[in-house]
Amino acid sequence: MIETRDLTKMYGDLYALNRLNLVLNQGDVYGFIGPNGAGKTTTMRILATLLNPTWGEAYVCGHSIYNGAKEIRRAIGYMPDFFGVYDDMKVIEYLEFFAAAYRITGPGRKKICEEVLELVDLTYKRDALVTSLSRGMTQRLGLARVLLHDPQVLLLDEPASGLDPRARIEIRALLKELRAMGKTILVSSHILPELADICNKIGIIEQGQLLVNGAVSDVMKQVRTDVVINVSVADRMTDAADFLEKQPEVDSVDEKTDLNDHTYLVVKMKPEVITYGFLAQRLIENGFELTLFREDEINLETAFMHLTKGITS
Numbered sequence: 001m002i003e004t005r006d007l008t009k010m011y012g013d014l015y016a017l018n019r020l021n022l023v024l025n026q027g028d029v030y031g032f033i034g035p036n037g038a039g040k041t042t043t044m045r046i047l048a049t050l051l052n053p054t055w056g057e058a059y060v061c062g063h064s065i066y067n068g069a070k071e072i073r074r075a076i077g078y079m080p081d082f083f084g085v086y087d088d089m090k091v092i093e094y095l096e097f098f099a100a101a102y103r104i105t106g107p108g109r110k111k112i113c114e115e116v117l118e119l120v121d122l123t124y125k126r127d128a129l130v131t132s133l134s135r136g137m138t139q140r141l142g143l144a145r146v147l148l149h150d151p152q153v154l155l156l157d158e159p160a161s162g163l164d165p166r167a168r169i170e171i172r173a174l175l176k177e178l179r180a181m182g183k184t185i186l187v188s189s190h191i192l193p194e195l196a197d198i199c200n201k202i203g204i205i206e207q208g209q210l211l212v213n214g215a216v217s218d219v220m221k222q223v224r225t226d227v228v229i230n231v232s233v234a235d236r237m238t239d240a241a242d243f244l245e246k247q248p249e250v251d252s253v254d255e256k257t258d259l260n261d262h263t264y265l266v267v268k269m270k271p272e273v274i275t276y277g278f279l280a281q282r283l284i285e286n287g288f289e290l291t292l293f294r295e296d297e298i299n300l301e302t303a304f305m306h307l308t309k310g311i312t313s
């Protein structure tokens with residue numbers, strides 16, 4: 001669906017993008033992560049055929065950016081990080097305006113506009129002025145706009161930036177829905193954890209260079225520093241904590257309480273230990289009834305800092 005080969009963009013001596021090689025297959029949701037100025041927008045603009053690279057090649061839906069711009073623009077929905085809305089226009093008028101620009105005509109136009117409004121959960125705002133929408137609603141309207149022509153590929157530049165936590169959750173839910181619809185999505189962010197659970201692939205870019213690229217689980221393995229497991233047992237938590245502390249592979253055991261007031265143990269393994277299934281077995285063999293045994297979610301934000309530290313500092 002998307003392939004770039006040594007894609008490079010220079011501004012004078014500056015490599016905004018340096019030999020970028022990316023592959024997105026149909027249905028991939030690729031989280032493109034990087035700090036400000038990393039080259040994310042440059043990549044998206046090149047893929048959207050709005051900017052020429054200095055060299056390198058890129059294909060979108062099988063069309064080259066050099067001679068397939070028309071076909072590419074038809075196949076993609078590009079949402080830039082900043083886009084203007086027009087004053088004195090109602091939400092539905094705004095969408096109909098863009099639908100007309102996409103040459104969607106006849107009675108079908110109205111239907112499509114209503115459908116995308118429904119998809120982004122803005123039906124209740126159809127007659128509101130676009131300038132009266134909150135930032136989160138404006139972002140959702142922006143998404144609705146790029147969905148009008150039912151593109152196969154979505155290029156979304158920081159769709160969650162500047163949103164409050166609730167609006168971020170809504171955008172993530174929407175992205176999940178688009179993923180379920182089979183869209184291929186390249187979505188950028190400078191916040192790693194934000195995208196981890198909606199993407200199947202992740203790339204981390206800095207100063208125009210892709211530092212890490214792969215399946216979310218592989219990226220997590222690469223950046224993993226130590227293994228932490230959350231454990232809970234029925235009734236005998238104190239005994240379990242004592243037992244775990246005595247195991248030679250265990251570094252530390254701490255007790256924590258979750259939001260529902262459930263207590264669990266946070267077991268940190270020694271640095272060289274990367275497997276941990278044996279601990280569950282030992283607990284069971286020693287008569288503990290396990291109610292929770294799960295690797296702690298790796299803090300991707302920490303991983304991100306860990307990865308980029310060497311370059312930025």
Ligand SMILES: Nc1ncnc2c1ncn2[C@@H]1O[C@H](COP(=O)(O)OP(=O)(O)OP(=O)(O)O)[C@@H](O)[C@H]1O
Nearest residue numbers: 011016034035036037038039040041042043081190
């Ligand atoms: N028109 C331009 N002229 C000169 N330099 C530019 C131009 N556009 C971008 N750059 C530089 O190219 C680099 C990459 O910029 P880009 O906008 O792609 O980064 P980004 O990852 O999207 O960052 P942000 O999160 O801030 O949007 C930056 O150093 C930027 O200053």
